[in-house]
Amino acid sequence: MKKLVSICVVVIASIAIVACGKKDKPVAMADASGAALLTYVPADTPYVFAALEPMSQGFVDKMAPINNQLGEIMSGVMASAEAGAEGDEDGAAVLNFMSAMFELIKPETMAEFGFSQRTTSAIYGNGLLPVIRITLDETGKFNARFKQLAEEQGWTVSEAAAGGIDYQRVTFDAPVGIIAAEADGMAVVTVAPAEFGETEIATLLGAEKPANSLEAAGGMKALAAKYGMIPQGLGYFDMQRIAGVMIDGPSNSLDSKLFEMAGQTPGDMLTDVCKAEIKGLVAGAMSRIAFGYQAASEDSMDLLAVVEMREDLATSLVPIASAVPGLTADSSALMKFGIGLNLQGLRDFVSNKMGEMVENPYECAELSGLNDMAIQLTGAMQQPVPPIVYNFKGAFFELDNLDGIDLGSPSVPESLDANVVLAFDNVEGLIAMGQMMLPPLGMMELAADGEPVQIPQEMLTGYSGATFAAMTENLLAISTGNGAESNAKSLAGVSDAGEPVLMATSVDLAGYMQLIGDIQKGAMAGIEDIDSEGADAIKAMNDAQQKMTEAYAEIFDRETVLIKPTSNGIEIPMNITFK
Numbered sequence: 001m002k003k004l005v006s007i008c009v010v011v012i013a014s015i016a017i018v019a020c021g022k023k024d025k026p027v028a029m030a031d032a033s034g035a036a037l038l039t040y041v042p043a044d045t046p047y048v049f050a051a052l053e054p055m056s057q058g059f060v061d062k063m064a065p066i067n068n069q070l071g072e073i074m075s076g077v078m079a080s081a082e083a084g085a086e087g088d089e090d091g092a093a094v095l096n097f098m099s100a101m102f103e104l105i106k107p108e109t110m111a112e113f114g115f116s117q118r119t120t121s122a123i124y125g126n127g128l129l130p131v132i133r134i135t136l137d138e139t140g141k142f143n144a145r146f147k148q149l150a151e152e153q154g155w156t157v158s159e160a161a162a163g164g165i166d167y168q169r170v171t172f173d174a175p176v177g178i179i180a181a182e183a184d185g186m187a188v189v190t191v192a193p194a195e196f197g198e199t200e201i202a203t204l205l206g207a208e209k210p211a212n213s214l215e216a217a218g219g220m221k222a223l224a225a226k227y228g229m230i231p232q233g234l235g236y237f238d239m240q241r242i243a244g245v246m247i248d249g250p251s252n253s254l255d256s257k258l259f260e261m262a263g264q265t266p267g268d269m270l271t272d273v274c275k276a277e278i279k280g281l282v283a284g285a286m287s288r289i290a291f292g293y294q295a296a297s298e299d300s301m302d303l304l305a306v307v308e309m310r311e312d313l314a315t316s317l318v319p320i321a322s323a324v325p326g327l328t329a330d331s332s333a334l335m336k337f338g339i340g341l342n343l344q345g346l347r348d349f350v351s352n353k354m355g356e357m358v359e360n361p362y363e364c365a366e367l368s369g370l371n372d373m374a375i376q377l378t379g380a381m382q383q384p385v386p387p388i389v390y391n392f393k394g395a396f397f398e399l400d401n402l403d404g405i406d407l408g409s410p411s412v413p414e415s416l417d418a419n420v421v422l423a424f425d426n427v428e429g430l431i432a433m434g435q436m437m438l439p440p441l442g443m444m445e446l447a448a449d450g451e452p453v454q455i456p457q458e459m460l461t462g463y464s465g466a467t468f469a470a471m472t473e474n475l476l477a478i479s480t481g482n483g484a485e486s487n488a489k490s491l492a493g494v495s496d497a498g499e500p501v502l503m504a505t506s507v508d509l510a511g512y513m514q515l516i517g518d519i520q521k522g523a524m525a526g527i528e529d530i531d532s533e534g535a536d537a538i539k540a541m542n543d544a545q546q547k548m549t550e551a552y553a554e555i556f557d558r559e560t561v562l563i564k565p566t567s568n569g570i571e572i573p574m575n576i577t578f579k
Helices: 002-023 031-038 057-083 089-104 107-113 142-152 198-205 219-227 239-248 253-262 272-285 311-320 343-359 365-381 387-391 427-437 439-443 484-492 509-523 535-555
Strands: 047-051 121-126 129-135 156-162 165-171 176-183 186-193 234-237 288-296 300-308 335-340 392-401 417-424 467-471 475-480 503-508 556-566 569-578
Touching (some): 031 129, 129 253, 186 198, 186 253, 198 253, 219 234, 219 288, 239 272, 311 343, 311 556, 343 365, 343 387, 387 427, 427 467, 427 475, 475 484, 509 556
Antiparallel strands (some): 047 234, 121 129, 129 186, 156 165, 165 176, 288 300, 300 569, 335 392, 335 503, 392 417
């Protein structure tokens, strides 16, 4: 079991390294090479992320300052962390590898390997094992430069051939090694257990293309068409396939060899009933996670992530979301956060789904906790609830100025710029209830006419900033700080209902980055005085974070994220604007 865990850790680390490197780095390519990449990807791959067409030059130029710094900063961080990993040989080896990978994404280093801005890539699973395939702008450089990199890092390197492809194997004191090769005008990097022989390595390197490829099956085209994603970056994790392999066992020769080495399949301990029920649960609640760009330019980028669900389950979730006036509107505040929630819809969903589970409980012992939860929630749903509770539709909060807040002190701030909006059917009824519990509220001549009224100071429990409230039939707005009176009136008077969402956030990224930087500086104060093995590594990571925070603050303007249920599942669109 320990061996299986070790293999999984290194596999996950390998995927994460490349994902981190690609997240912020735009890619470019010729159309033919994008199609060629996918001919090496099995149609049943459990995960894939591919960059198949060029980003605009404007986007590339916009991201350049971050890309230029990321490799240098992170390679230094990993080197410091490695120095602090004394005694942990496996950990030090992984950190050493990560340091080299971040070194690789420096623009000048990329050129030495044969990569350029026309380079395209695909990260995918051949079975569970990750394969990274990157098109080369200039062939004949990769193998020699990779060997040089390995020697510089002090890795143990051996050379061999499999399926007619010359490759290099980097071995650590770990159950797996790194395999790298140049073939068909592409660099190929993968991980392979030490027990893998020529046949398995040839398969990983793509000596023979899969009989049914993702390109032939049209999987990425279908994904792009379904969600309006662009070829510059899109992919998915197929949770059903991953669960199937982990529960039922391998479906290809590579996974067979992998589990043979581990001595077991993770699902060996499960009964047939458990296997069927767990797979059914995954298929219904989270069959696939899809993600990718929907647009990208020098001004902004739009991304989308989707937690796909079985259609009937997804459709039954849609009524839970609620439209809150102003929640999804553009904002200039430092931070904006809100929810839209139809409590009656939520009650109906929970009652129906938990009721079904109570009537047909899971037989698998490992899922008994879900049965207990269903019983408890079903009982809770039968308790009487005041009808007025279901008048709640959502709320949002805006914070525009943190100057009055001392994050290290529990005391009430002297003043701040903030707004709160509550969406509630029959706000007058809610205020009438509040007046019974809080008599000073009766002193306010608040009417459902949208006109702002100042909140009495005695109701603010020590807060001294001028605060106003305004209400209409379905909205209550409270504002404090600069422009509080006019803000309360305008927020209460919003007529645009907006779209139904479960959650919405909007952040001034430059301001947020500055805030995080200030918090980190405070948290790291005095780190130089700490006499411990990891102090230097911690300080190096903090310094790197500060540099990246500054770089991001110079480029990024605002980020907006929505969470909304649709007939596909839970969709999470994100928009980021640039300065």
